Amino acid sequence: xxxxxxxxxxxxxxxxQLGFKLHEAGLRLKDFVSFMEERRARRITSALALSWAHRSxxxxxxxxxxxxxxxxxxxxxxxxxxxxxxxxPDGLLPHRYRRRAPYLYTDQxxxxxxxxxxxxxxxxxxxxxxxxxxxxxxxxxxxxxGEALNLELQDVDLKQCVLTVRSGKFGKSRWVVIHPSxxxxxxxxxxxxxxxxxxxxxPHVFLTTQGTALREGSAVQTFRRLTxxxxxxxxxxxxxxxxxxxxxxxxxxxxxxxxxxGKDPQRWLPVLSTHLGHAWTKExxxxxxxxxALMREAMKRLExxxxxxx
Numbered sequence: 001x002x003x004x005x006x007x008x009x010x011x012x013x014x015x016x017q018l019g020f021k022l023h024e025a026g027l028r029l030k031d032f033v034s035f036m037e038e039r040r041a042r043r044i045t046s047a048l049a050l051s052w053a054h055r056s057x058x059x060x061x062x063x064x065x066x067x068x069x070x071x072x073x074x075x076x077x078x079x080x081x082x083x084x085x086x087x088x089p090d091g092l093l094p095h096r097y098r099r100r101a102p103y104l105y106t107d108q109x110x111x112x113x114x115x116x117x118x119x120x121x122x123x124x125x126x127x128x129x130x131x132x133x134x135x136x137x138x139x140x141x142x143x144x145x146g147e148a149l150n151l152e153l154q155d156v157d158l159k160q161c162v163l164t165v166r167s168g169k170f171g172k173s174r175w176v177v178i179h180p181s182x183x184x185x186x187x188x189x190x191x192x193x194x195x196x197x198x199x200x201x202x203p204h205v206f207l208t209t210q211g212t213a214l215r216e217g218s219a220v221q222t223f224r225r226l227t228x229x230x231x232x233x234x235x236x237x238x239x240x241x242x243x244x245x246x247x248x249x250x251x252x253x254x255x256x257x258x259x260x261x262g263k264d265p266q267r268w269l270p271v272l273s274t275h276l277g278h279a280w281t282k283e284x285x286x287x288x289x290x291x292x293a294l295m296r297e298a299m300k301r302l303e304x305x306x307x308x309x310x
Contacts, residue, residue, distance in 0.1 A: 004042065008033050011077050028070045044075045046088045053093065065093045102248035103232075103241040110139055110249075112230040120222070125209035126196045131222060133189040134206050134214070138243060140182050142250030142276050145243040146216055152203040156190070158183050165277065174277055219243060251276060 012026050035052045036044070053067040072088045079085040105113075113135060120128040137148055147165045155164040161183045163176040178186075190205070197211040204213035220243060227233060227241050254272055257263075 004036055004044075005033050007078060007081070008074065011074055014077075025070050028067055029074055032067075032071055032074075043082060043084050043086075044071065044078060045086045046092065049075070049086075049088045050092060061093070068093050101239060103239045103245045104252065105139075105241065105245065105249050109230075109232060109241075113226055113232075116226045116230050120226075122209065126192060126207060126211075127209040129189055129192050130206050130208070130214060131219075131226070133185060134219065135223075135243075135246070136185055137182065138246040139249065141176055141178060142247045142254075143176060144247060144277070145219065147277070149204070149206055149214055149216055149219060151205040153190075153205060154203070156186060156205060158187055158190075172277060174274070176275065247276070 008029055012022060012029065015022060032049075032052050035055070036042075036048065039048070041048055049068060049071040052071070053064045056063070068088055072090075075085050075087040079087055114132055117131040117135060118128050120131060134148060137143065138145060141148075141163070143163075143165065150166070151163060152166075155166065157163070161178050161180060163178060164173065165176055166173045186205075193205075193207060197207060200211045202211060202213060206214040208214050208218070223243050224240075232241050251272065258272075
């Protein structure tokens with residue numbers, strides 16, 4: 001068995017080949033290996049792993065748990081080659097991550113955000129149309145913000161009304177079917193994009209005013225300004241709206257339509273999960289728990305079932 005750092009490189013390469021991106025986990029694991037090298041420790045122990053996980057005391061306990069989890073997975077891998085490796089028990093730092101409840105936009109709020117995008121500066125630039133089209137696309141497709149921003153021109157098939165999402169979460173790719181009205185909106189944006197930057201060889205669909213690919217960090221910052229401008233960070237809710245919450249809105253509306261049209265959610269949920277790029281349908285079930293309208297529709301359906309089985 002080679003050095004701990006060599007084993008780490010082999011471990012990360014193996015997992016990335018399986019489709020895991022491991023951006024944050026990879027950085028954390030490198031920091032842990034540096035921690036081990038500073039102490040000249042050649043094998044992982046639970047005590048060392050716990051000491052490293054607790055290094056920063058100004059973070060939430062969930063971060064300690066996540067750090068220890070990164071080491072635990074690596075230790076399990078190492079234990080197959082180095083029997084003296086200690087795998088930190090699951091009971092250590094058992095803090096559970098609580099998924100943040102989404103901000104559920106009303107139709108009026110979505111229209112307000114879209115209107116605000118058209119007032120972005122400069123008025124003659126492409127940027128306002130970029131944000132108008134991007135936010136509209138997120139709202140009607142349920143795509144992850146990163147997936148939409150990673151779209152390239154080759155991924156947009158306007159004739160077939162299909163978008164190709166390449167290397168989404170867990171490294172999976174999928175097709176996203178779009179409505180003809182969405183196709184028309186994308187077509188208008190691409191024509192504008194061509195007029196502004198016809199000679200620029202930038203493959204990404206969504207561009208900044210300078211003609212470079214729009215990055216998620218910049219998109220998030222601009223979105224915060226837009227929502228603040230129209231007053232969505234006020235007293236109606238403590239939850240600040242995020243770009244990813246359009247995905248929640250799409251899923252909720254789809255599930256409500258299933259219930260109200262009499263479709264069996266159990267049969268249609270896998271279809272929705274596939275469209276959203278969820279690895280498991282349990283991830284899609286989470287939306288039901290977070291939305292009162294869905295809970296009411298689910299209870300109505302359950303009451304009807306009880307009525308006919310009595």
